[in-house]
Amino acid sequence: MATTIVDLQPRYSVARHAGWVRISHWILAASVVTLAFSGFMILMAHPRLYWGKVGNDLTPALFELPITRNYMHGGWTTPIAFFPNNSAVVSAARTYDIFNENSWARSLHFLSAWFLVVTSLIYLVVGLATGHLWRDLVPRLREVSPRTLWRDVMSHLRLPMPVARGGPPYGSLQKLAYAGVILIALPLMVLTGLTMSPAVTAAYPLLMDLFGGSQSARTIHFFAFALLMLFLLVHVVMVALTGFRHQIRTMTIGN
Amino acid sequence: MNKDKLIISRRKIVTGLASTGGLLLAGCSSPDLPPTYGNVLRMGDLLTYRAFRMLLPRQSLVREYDHQDISASPAIGTSNPADPQGNLFNAERGARYDRLRAGGFADWRIKVEGRVARPGSYSLADLKALPSRTQITKHTCEEGWSAIAQWTGVPLRAVLEASGMLPSARFVNFYAYDETAEGLDMLDALHPQTILAYGMNGRDLPLAHGAPLRLRIETQLGYKSVKFLDRIVVKDEFDDLGKIGSLQNGWAWYVGI
Structure with missing residues (x-):
C-alpha cells in the first residue's frame, strides 16, 4: 500500500502561528490603531512640523499640514522683538481659539503606548528565546539579493494571488516588511516619542542628539507613522488577496 | 511539601500582583497619588507617573x-x-x-x-x-x-x-x-x-x-x-x-x- 504524503500528516492540525505570536499580534494591532488615531488627534492641535531643537508658530516650519482650522490660522498679536539686534526672537500672544482635543488624546496615546511597549518587550524576549525572530523573520543575505527581490516583487503583482498557507516560512518581501516593522519602525516610534518628553530627555539628553533635537524627533515620529500606515494598508490588502478567511483563522485560532 | 511551598508562593505572587494592580487601577485611596475617578485614561496617566518616578533617575537636570x-x-x-x-x-x-x-x-x-x-x-x-x-x-x-x-x-x-x-x-x-x-x-x-x-x-x-x-x-x-x-x-x-x-x-x- 503506497503511503501518500497526506497520510504522513498528523491527524491534529499544527498551529500555523504560535499562541504567543497570535496574542501579541492582536494586542499590538489594537495598540497601533489606537496610537495612530490618538496620534493624529494630537497632530491636529499643531499640524506644523519642524527640524531642529525648537519650533513654534513664530518660527519657520519644515512643512504644515492642511488639517483642522489650525492650519495657518495667523491668529497672533503683532510680534514684538525681545532683543534690539535679533528680530527673530519675538513674542506674540495667540488671539485664536485653536482646535485642541489633546486632553484625552494624549492620555489615550500613552495608555496604548504602554500596551505596545510591554507587549513588544515580551514579544522580543520570547522571539529571541524561541528563535522565531531569527528563524522566520530576519532575512538572509541571499534573500535580499536584487534578483530574488525582483522575482518576489513580480510574483506579488500577478493576480489572482495564490492562497497562502498562513504563517512562516515567509518570502523575502514579507521578511523585510515584518522585520522592518518589528525591529526598526516600532523601536524608532518609541524612541522618537520619548525624545519629545522633557522628563525623559532630562535623564537621557543623548536622545535629542541622536535625532537632531526634539522637534526633529517629532518629524521623524510623523514619517515613521506614515510608513507604518502604509505597511498596515499593504498588510491588510495582502491578507485579503491571499485567502482572507484562512489568514484570519490562522492568526486567531491558529489553523 | 515542596509543592505546597510552590503553591503558597504562587498564591502570594498572584495576591501581590492583584493588589499592585488594584492599587494602580483603583488608585484613589492613596493620599500620595493623583485620583483616577475610575477613568481608564487617568489610570494610564497614573501608570505613566509611577513608572517615570520608578524608572527615571531622580532630579536629572x-x-x-x-x-x-x-x-x-x-x-x-x-x-x-x-x-x-x-x-x-x-x-x-x-x-x-x-x-x-x-x-x-x-x-x-x-x-x-x-x-x-x-x-x-x-x-x-x-x-x-x-x-x-x-x-x-x-x-x-x-x-x-x-x-x-x-x-x-x-x-x-x-x-x-x-x-x-x-x-x-x-x-x-x-x-x-x-x-x-x-x-x-x-x-x-x-x-x-x-x-x-x-x-x-x-x-x-x-x-x-x-x-x-x-x-x-x-x-x-x-x-x-x-x-x-x-x-x-x-x-x-x-x-x-x-x-x-x-x-x-x-x-x-x-x-x-
Whole structure:
C-alpha cells in the first residue's frame, strides 16, 4: 500500500502561528490603531512640523499640514522683538481659539503606548528565546539579493494571488516588511516619542542628539507613522488577496 | 511539601500582583497619588507617573542652552488676567490684578500658605533678595510646539525653605490670578531648575508670559508652568484643585511626557 504524503500528516492540525505570536499580534494591532488615531488627534492641535531643537508658530516650519482650522490660522498679536539686534526672537500672544482635543488624546496615546511597549518587550524576549525572530523573520543575505527581490516583487503583482498557507516560512518581501516593522519602525516610534518628553530627555539628553533635537524627533515620529500606515494598508490588502478567511483563522485560532 | 511551598508562593505572587494592580487601577485611596475617578485614561496617566518616578533617575537636570539658541516664544492661554473676555477670567482676582498692574506691581505679593511653619507673603523685592537662578531652557507645549527662552527667578526650594516647609509636606500647589491651578510633587517642586521666574530674556516677565511672577517647571510640559502666580499652598496630601485644576478638566496631572 503506497503511503501518500497526506497520510504522513498528523491527524491534529499544527498551529500555523504560535499562541504567543497570535496574542501579541492582536494586542499590538489594537495598540497601533489606537496610537495612530490618538496620534493624529494630537497632530491636529499643531499640524506644523519642524527640524531642529525648537519650533513654534513664530518660527519657520519644515512643512504644515492642511488639517483642522489650525492650519495657518495667523491668529497672533503683532510680534514684538525681545532683543534690539535679533528680530527673530519675538513674542506674540495667540488671539485664536485653536482646535485642541489633546486632553484625552494624549492620555489615550500613552495608555496604548504602554500596551505596545510591554507587549513588544515580551514579544522580543520570547522571539529571541524561541528563535522565531531569527528563524522566520530576519532575512538572509541571499534573500535580499536584487534578483530574488525582483522575482518576489513580480510574483506579488500577478493576480489572482495564490492562497497562502498562513504563517512562516515567509518570502523575502514579507521578511523585510515584518522585520522592518518589528525591529526598526516600532523601536524608532518609541524612541522618537520619548525624545519629545522633557522628563525623559532630562535623564537621557543623548536622545535629542541622536535625532537632531526634539522637534526633529517629532518629524521623524510623523514619517515613521506614515510608513507604518502604509505597511498596515499593504498588510491588510495582502491578507485579503491571499485567502482572507484562512489568514484570519490562522492568526486567531491558529489553523 | 515542596509543592505546597510552590503553591503558597504562587498564591502570594498572584495576591501581590492583584493588589499592585488594584492599587494602580483603583488608585484613589492613596493620599500620595493623583485620583483616577475610575477613568481608564487617568489610570494610564497614573501608570505613566509611577513608572517615570520608578524608572527615571531622580532630579536629572534638563539641558540648558546658549544665548544664541533663544527662539521666538508664543504666549498662549490667558494673556491678561484682567481681560473679562479671557476664557479663564475671574472677576475678583482680575480686578485685583488690574489694580496691581497699574501700580507697576509695587503692592503685589505672593502668598505662601499651608504646611509651612511661617505662612506669609513675599513682594517682588523680597523674592529678588533671595538667591537667584538664570537658565536658558526649552518650553515644550502639549500642543506640539516648543520655544527656548532665558528665565530668571528664585528657586522654589529657597522660598519653601524660607517659609519653613514642614517635613510632612508632599505637594506644592500654585494658584493664578485667572482660573488656573496646578500642583507638583516634592521631587519636581524641589528640583534645582524649578524656579519662580520674574525675568524672561533679560527683562521683566512680559504681561502675556505671566507677569509679574510665573512658575518654571522644566521637567514637565508647558501647562504646568502656571503664569500670573497669586498663591502657593503646601499640602500633606494630594489635592485635585477642584474645577480649576487640570484633572477635573480632563487633563493629566503629571505631564513629564
